[in-house]
Amino acid sequence: MNWLNFQKPQRYLDSEWNVIKKKHRGKIKVAICFPDLYEVGMSNLGLRILYAMFNEFNDIVCERVFFPGLDLGDYLEKRKKRLFSLESKLPLSSFDVIGFNLSYELNFTNFLYMLKLGGVPLRGEERKKIILLGGGISNPEPLAEFVDVFFLGEFEEKIAKFVSILRKYKDKESRLRALAEIEGFYVPKFYHVEVKGRDYYFFKKYKYAHLPLKKIYVKDLNSVYYPVNWLTPHTEIVHDRVQIEIARGCPNRCYFCQARCFYYPYREKKVEKILKIMEAVYKSSGYENFSLLALSASDYSHIEELIEEAEGLFNKEKVGISLPSLRVEDLVSRLYKKLLKVKKTSLTLAIEAGTPQLRERINKRIDVDTFLEAKEILKSLNLRHIKLYFMFGLPGEGEQDLISIGELVRKIAKELNMRLHVSINVFVPKPFSLFQDLAMEPEDVLYKKRELLLKTLKRRNIKLSISNIKQRIIEAVLSRGDRRLSRVIYRAFLKGAKFDSYTEHFNWRLWEEAFREEELDYRWYLSSFVNNFSWSHINWRG
């Protein structure tokens, strides 16, 4: 294969430092697939953990499969060749178990495209092998027709159990039955879901399956496996830093947030454990940038001590340390002195709403005034740029809230005299968030609000990115959907929908047609529900 014919051929080569290559003979072959490009997938910590953990078992060989660039996808289709794993270049269809790390609803069609390119039948019932899906999808229902097993929660806890079942049972049916009996594994075909009007009714079809379903989480982060032999790409990836997890979950209660519930409860890793991991990863990888990962890093109990110690550890080697999720008041009141020594990075602030009243309503605790008062401090940090995140379409939001976003952004830009990246997203009432029972703002209102925001924010020193409304609507529908949506996703896919998460590839018409042909009204999923949801049989609070 002449790789020069393809864009970024580095994506498909397997020469990363610390790549794991095993002989296949006599082993159970597990593929871990990621439904987005290499450079996105390699920035995913979960994928790295599972890849390394699976390969710790002597009788398992685990390899990675990423979504191909469109040029390679077309090439494979035309030549009737199959999508392959990075390590051995064997087709996806030759693996015994196919795992997917799926975290985003707009990647559902990519998921189907990968199966098709890999020569794997899409529907569960047409397939002899197991597709296991985990990651960040909290409501698996729309994929029920395609996926055999969903894992609910943190797979580190059950990987050994999973492997033992693969060893013990060889045919699909007995594997599925054995898995369904273990908490955390959701085998949708063992459940019957009935929709009557606005209500969902759930029934077990296999008596040893669990109902309600409970998620699984790691109790002690200090004893959890960490992939210290860090897989180090030779080419640039999206988040080109080693991710060092310092905490899981979030102690805050922002009402709109799904991650809070998904990663519940809040857990921290000890400072000395984190430092040990950092040292080991640096030795094994030589990576020049590290980031300390948590949903809210400033809530980490020993954050000052950690930054100081980490800085000391890496001072000589000039390794950069970034903290992607600091709260602004913590930054300017106590953390900036510590950060001065650390290699410069960018700062991200999720302000979410334009006025204090609306922020209170969504329970977002952020002190914007402190931020503005601290401009000298912020200037001294030599930040490359500042990223600001907002939402619109929030409950109770009025025109003034939107105008205030513009005013606030312009004020920050002026005071700091710095280029701002502003990202404004449509609010989606996601399952398992505390706002899950709200309706999504009607489309026509969203369009008007978007216009208003564009008018007030188009400035030279502001780089603005604002949601494509239709794209967010599909994301909302898929996240709030039920089993009937499997057919809609399938139709959209047959019509050619893929890369839906990329605005330039997203095609609303395909989705609209798919809904029409299935005689489903997508708006139905966006109104406020009364009694229960398609995901009510799953308990993510654990």
Next chain:
Amino acid sequence: MDKRFKIKVTIRKEGIMRYFSQLDLVRILERALRRTQLPIFFTQGFNPRAKMSFNKALKLGEKGEIEVIFYFRERVDKELLRIKLSKNLPKGIRLRNIEIVNG
């Protein structure tokens, strides 16, 4: 006087490494060098990188030899560098020659 200790290394880029760009090569060599734990000399400024200079760049897809000068904060034994570096270079990059430039 230039206090940095310089070593000129000749490497051969071949096999799948041909598909990695010059920019990738800089990244690959810096990380390999960092893994050796030798006292690298870093560039100044907000974004310090391991200093190195190349005699040329190879085109994407091309195989061949490149000379690169590595800079260190202090004297580094040539043999030690050879042993440590060859252990840390990925497949497709071969160490051909090492010579001390100053010192």
